[in-house]
Amino acid sequence: MQLNDNTQYIKSVRLKKGLIPSFSSFPFNLPVIENFQDIVFHPNVTYIVGENGMGKSTLLEGIAIALGFNPEGGTLNFRFSNYDSHSNLDEFLLVAKSVYKPTDSFFFRAETFYNLATNIEELDSQPSYGSKIIDSFGGKSLHKQSHGESFFSAFIEKFRGNGLYILDEPEAALSPLRQMSLLARINELVQEGSQFIISTHSPIVMAYPEGKIIELTEHGMYDTTLEKTGHYQVMKQFFQDKERLLHHLFQE
DSSP states (O other): OOOOGGGOOEEEEEEOGGGOSOTTSTTTTSHHHHTOOOEEOOSSEEEEEEOTTSOHHHHHHHHHHHTTOOTTOBOTTOOOOSSOOOOSGGGGEEEEEOSOOOSEEEEEEGGGHHHHHHHHHHHHTSOOSSOOGGGGGTSSOGGGSOHHHHHHHIIIIIOOSSEEEEEESGGGGOOHHHHHHHHHHHHHHHHTTOEEEEEOSOTTGGGOTTOEEEEEETTEEEEEOGGGSHHHHHHHHHHHSHHHHHHHHHHO
C-alpha cells in the first residue's frame, strides 16, 4: 500500500506539561496524561486504543477542540451544546499542523451523535435559502434510522475525501459486518487523500493495513501491532478456548 504524505494534515500533538497546575485532578489524573509521550500521527490512519478509563476519548476530544471542532462533534461549522461536559485538556495540547489543508473534516463522537442529529433537525426546520444540512447525510432523518444506520450514513454520505476525520468509538452501534464495511470506507477515503485519527475497542476497525496503533496502559503509551493489542488477545483467547474461559468467568 502506497502511503501519501500529502494527507498528513495533522503531524503531531504535544502536552504542555509545564502549564499543568496539578496531576491530581481531571483530566490530568488520567493515565494517558500522566504517561503522555509526544504523538506523531500516521499520514493515513492512527489508532488510539486501550481499556476503559485510560483517557482515549478525552484525548481525542482535546485534540478535536484544539483544532476548532465542536466538543459534541460534527464539522468545523457546528456550534451547539446540549451539556457542557468537556474538559479543558485542549488548552494544554500543542497540535502541529502540516502545510497541507483538508477540504473536508468531521469529528465523530458515538456518545453524542444523537445530539448532533437533533441539532441538524433543529437547523433544518428554520427558514433557509440553501439546501438542508440533512441532504449531505443522505437526505433521510438520522432519527428515523437505526443507530447503526445513522452512523453509517455519516461515514458514507457526509465524508467526501481529502478530509481530516477524528472518530471516537465509531464501532459503537455497528455490527461486525458493518465494521468491515467501515474499514472498506476508510480505505476508500484514504485513497482519496484523507487522514484518520480513531479511538476504538474493535480489532476489526483497527485492522487497517499499515495503520499506526498506539495502545494506552496504566504504565505508559506504546506503539504496537494489531496482534499484540489487549483487545485482539482477549478476543483470540475467547474464540480459541471459549469453554475454558467461560468456565473460569462463571466460577469467579
